Amino acid sequence: MKFGVMGTGAVGKALASKLATLGHDVMVGTREPDNESARAWIASSGCDLRLGSFADAAAFGQTLISCTAGITSIDVLRSCSNRDLAGKVLIDVSNPLDLSRGLHSPTLTICNDDSLGETIQRQFPELRVVKALNTCNNQVMVDPGRVPGDHDLFIAGNDAAAKEQVCDLLRSFGWRSVLDLGDITAARGTEGLMLIWLRLLARYGNADFNYKIVRAGQEARS
Numbered sequence: 001m002k003f004g005v006m007g008t009g010a011v012g013k014a015l016a017s018k019l020a021t022l023g024h025d026v027m028v029g030t031r032e033p034d035n036e037s038a039r040a041w042i043a044s045s046g047c048d049l050r051l052g053s054f055a056d057a058a059a060f061g062q063t064l065i066s067c068t069a070g071i072t073s074i075d076v077l078r079s080c081s082n083r084d085l086a087g088k089v090l091i092d093v094s095n096p097l098d099l100s101r102g103l104h105s106p107t108l109t110i111c112n113d114d115s116l117g118e119t120i121q122r123q124f125p126e127l128r129v130v131k132a133l134n135t136c137n138n139q140v141m142v143d144p145g146r147v148p149g150d151h152d153l154f155i156a157g158n159d160a161a162a163k164e165q166v167c168d169l170l171r172s173f174g175w176r177s178v179l180d181l182g183d184i185t186a187a188r189g190t191e192g193l194m195l196i197w198l199r200l201l202a203r204y205g206n207a208d209f210n211y212k213i214v215r216a217g218q219e220a221r222s
């Protein structure tokens with residue numbers, strides 16, 4: 001499948017490399033497609049990746065992944081043609097984090113009765129938004145086995161077929177437990193988990209951890 005990965009940060013790099021390794025065609029979107037550091041990264045990645053503007057990546061991908069800084073994600077999507085977004089599944093990995101007061105004092109620029117995932121779905125109704133992968137570190141996203149044992153990934157979205165498609169992709173990444181939390185309003189909760197996640201990062205000193213839901217009366221999964 002052809003993917004448009006919007007973002008050249010740690011998440012964009014990890015996801016683009018993983019997708020290419022799995023045999024997908026990938027274009028990575030960025031503000032300045034000629035920027036040397038992104039080109040150098042692609043050259044050193046060993047993967048067959050294309051680099052273009054955010055609009056180019058949206059046009060290229062059959063499925064899109066939004067992994068830009070959360071405060072910019074809406075503007076990035078606005079820079080793309082509506083025609084290139086129409087009907088496409090968009091996996092929203094971004095979080096509306098404001099870290100201007102430091103990693104220990106994070107705030108969310110959209111929260112409580114709204115979320116970035118919902119805002120994207122509302123402002124781009126032609127997209128089929130699935131919130132996913134935003135609750136773990138980029139290395140764990142593409143290699144969940146870095147965290148031993150069973151652990152869970154949360155997804156949310158309004159379109160059942162889009163979520164099923166994303167679940168298939170996540171399984172190909174190695175995810176064994178994907179918990180569907182329902183419609184896109186569940187993104188309020190999964191984006192809010194970042195406030196806990198950053199405290200856990202400070203406590204453990206590394207990012208190889210994840211959430212696991214344990215329920216009474218459920219046998220442990222193998």
Ligand SMILES: NC(=O)c1ccc[n+]([C@@H]2O[C@H](COP(=O)([O-])OP(=O)(O)OC[C@H]3O[C@@H](n4cnc5c(N)ncnc54)[C@H](OP(=O)(O)O)[C@@H]3O)[C@@H](O)[C@H]2O)c1
Pocket residue numbers: 006007008009010011012029030031032067068069070072075076093094095096097133134135136137138139
């Ligand atoms: N890092 C993680 O492990 C992790 C885990 C879960 C979720 N997330 C979320 O995933 C998203 C990406 O995180 P990241 O760590 O990879 O990198 P990031 O630094 O949050 O975002 C990098 C991307 O945002 C774009 N960007 C930054 N400022 C912009 C602006 N003013 N206008 C347009 N685009 C702008 C950059 O564009 P250029 O390409 O032009 O530089 C780049 O593509 C974030 O929302 C983050 O909260 C991150």
